[in-house]
Amino acid sequence: MSKRQSAYLTSLLSDPAPALDAPSPEEAPAPLPSPEAAAPAHRLASTALLARESALARLANGEVKQVTQLLLDPARVRIWPGNARYQAGLTEETCRDLIDSILAEGGQKFPVVVRRLADDPAYEYELIVGTRRHWSISWLRANNYPDMALLAQVQSLDDESAFRLADLENRARRDVSDFERARNYRHALKTFYNDRQNRMAERLNLSKGWLSKMLTVAALPDWAVAAFASPADIQLKVCYGLAQKLSALAEDAPQALKKAKAEASVIAAEQAERRKAGSPSIPSVDVVRRLSAATQDAAGEGESLFQANSAHGRLAVSVLSSNRNGATLRIHAGSGASDDEIVALVAEALTALTAKGKGVKP
Numbered sequence: 001m002s003k004r005q006s007a008y009l010t011s012l013l014s015d016p017a018p019a020l021d022a023p024s025p026e027e028a029p030a031p032l033p034s035p036e037a038a039a040p041a042h043r044l045a046s047t048a049l050l051a052r053e054s055a056l057a058r059l060a061n062g063e064v065k066q067v068t069q070l071l072l073d074p075a076r077v078r079i080w081p082g083n084a085r086y087q088a089g090l091t092e093e094t095c096r097d098l099i100d101s102i103l104a105e106g107g108q109k110f111p112v113v114v115r116r117l118a119d120d121p122a123y124e125y126e127l128i129v130g131t132r133r134h135w136s137i138s139w140l141r142a143n144n145y146p147d148m149a150l151l152a153q154v155q156s157l158d159d160e161s162a163f164r165l166a167d168l169e170n171r172a173r174r175d176v177s178d179f180e181r182a183r184n185y186r187h188a189l190k191t192f193y194n195d196r197q198n199r200m201a202e203r204l205n206l207s208k209g210w211l212s213k214m215l216t217v218a219a220l221p222d223w224a225v226a227a228f229a230s231p232a233d234i235q236l237k238v239c240y241g242l243a244q245k246l247s248a249l250a251e252d253a254p255q256a257l258k259k260a261k262a263e264a265s266v267i268a269a270e271q272a273e274r275r276k277a278g279s280p281s282i283p284s285v286d287v288v289r290r291l292s293a294a295t296q297d298a299a300g301e302g303e304s305l306f307q308a309n310s311a312h313g314r315l316a317v318s319v320l321s322s323n324r325n326g327a328t329l330r331i332h333a334g335s336g337a338s339d340d341e342i343v344a345l346v347a348e349a350l351t352a353l354t355a356k357g358k359g360v361k362p
Contacts, residue, residue, distance in 0.1 A: 069111055071149035074138040077114060078123040082163050082188070083131055089232060090135045098136045102148075108133055111153040113165065125152065128162045129169045160192045160203075167204060179225070179234035182218035189215065217243045224260070224291065227267040229274075229281030242288045248321040248328065249295055256295040263294035306352045308345045310337035317345040322358040 092099070102108055112130025117123055127134050133150070140148045157165065167184070170176040185200070193200040197215070201208045217236055220243050228234055249257040267287055274281055306319040316335035320328040329349060331342060353359045 068154040070152050070154060072114070072125060072152050074134050074141065074150045076123055077112075077125045077127050077134060077150060077152070078117075078120065079131060079134070080126045080128050080162060080166070082159060082184070082191075083128070083166050089230065090132060092139060095132055095136045095139065098132055099140065102133075102136055102140065103145075107148070108137070108151040111151040114152045114154055115157050115162070116154065125154070128155075128157060129166050163188050163192060164204060177232040177234060178214065178236040179217060179220070179231045179239075182214040182236075185211065185214050186218035213240050216240060216247065219243060219247060221246065221261075223264050227264040227271070227287050227291065228284055229271050233281075233284040233287075235284065238284050238288055242291055244325075245292060245295060248323050248325065260291050260294045263291055267291075305356070305358065306349045308348055310335040310341060310345075312336035316342065317349055319349050319353060322353050322360065324361075327353060327358075327360045 110130075110133070112133050113128045114125040115128060117126050130152075137148055137150045163184075167181070170181060170184075189195055189197065189200055193203070197211060198208060200206075201211045204211075213236060217234065217239055220234065220239065224242070224246060225231060225234065246257065246260065249260065267282060267290060271281055305322060306317075307315060308317045310316040312335065314335045315332045316337040318330050318332065320330055322328070327350075329346065331346075337345065350360065
């Protein structure tokens with residue numbers, strides 16, 4: 001609003017000039033009604049204009065954000081590749097509850113978040129948050145509800161801000177698996193944070209240790225992922241140990257890794273047969289147990305880096321792996337070795353690792 005307009009509003013709201021000849025007490029008028037009742041129409045209008053000016057000033061100063069919501073054709077909105085959600089897992093079955101809710105409400109209850117595009121003639125917007133809502137509206141438009149529109153909130157976001165917003169949304173979603181988020185974190189670590197885990201943890205307000213575990217799970221090889229019925233079955237609590245083990249085997253025990261890979265192929269084939277027959281899939285706990293057992297079997301066949309027998313000639317101590325994260329030693333039962341003998345053999349194992357250049361660094 002211009003200075004002229006502001007001055008005009010100020011003059012309208014200012015008190016009128018006092019009369020030159022004040023009336024005597026006898027001539028004084030009766031008490032005035034309340035200000036609201038007595039206020040002339042031009043003063044009420046000017047008050048509304050002033051309130052509008054104040055609101056515009058707060059918006060200009062950044063105290064208030066203007067939010068734009070639109071009804072869009074979902075076909076003109078592409079999915080941002082930085083979103084963690086596993087797109088192939090979105091089906092009528094997995095989105096049925098949301099579809100029914102949208103129908104009951106006559107539309108979405110909560111808008112998706114999009115940003116404008118200027119470099120893609122096929123799309124006008126890019127979806128940052130709300131993949132299930134986008135999929136459900138698209139499905140409804142293709143199934144007897146052609147006029148159903150996507151309610152969207154438009155925001156200006158760079159990629160890193162978009163990633164943080166999408167991550168915050170996905171943390172509250174139980175249908176976004178740990179593995180989906182973990183792979184998303186691995187991509188973001190390289191793309192936005194220059195492989196600096198501490199910086200990423202600070203920006204996302206996450207525990208550094210927890211983020212490190214998620215990134216370990218993200219490193220599960222594709223052949224191991226294929227053994228699970230779905231990526232949604234790969235949860236941190238169940239699969240972190242397996243991810244750690246496979247990472248260590250990749251460096252120190254290729255034969256054990258080969259056996260684990262072969263077992264993963266067998267499990268994947270069984271999962272496919274069960275899906276075809278409509279039978280329950282192999283639970284993730286059993287998948288982890290079988291892959292871990294395959295690596296142990298390979299280690300038992302002599303894959304260890306060091307082996308030492310007790311005085312009775314039976315295997316007492318072996319080293320299964322040694323890498324930057326530490327060494328994995330096994331103390332075998334039934335060797336007949338005393339505690340002092342075991343301690344001496346462990347020391348011998350550490351010396352042997354150091355000689356091979358695989359010693360454990362304190």
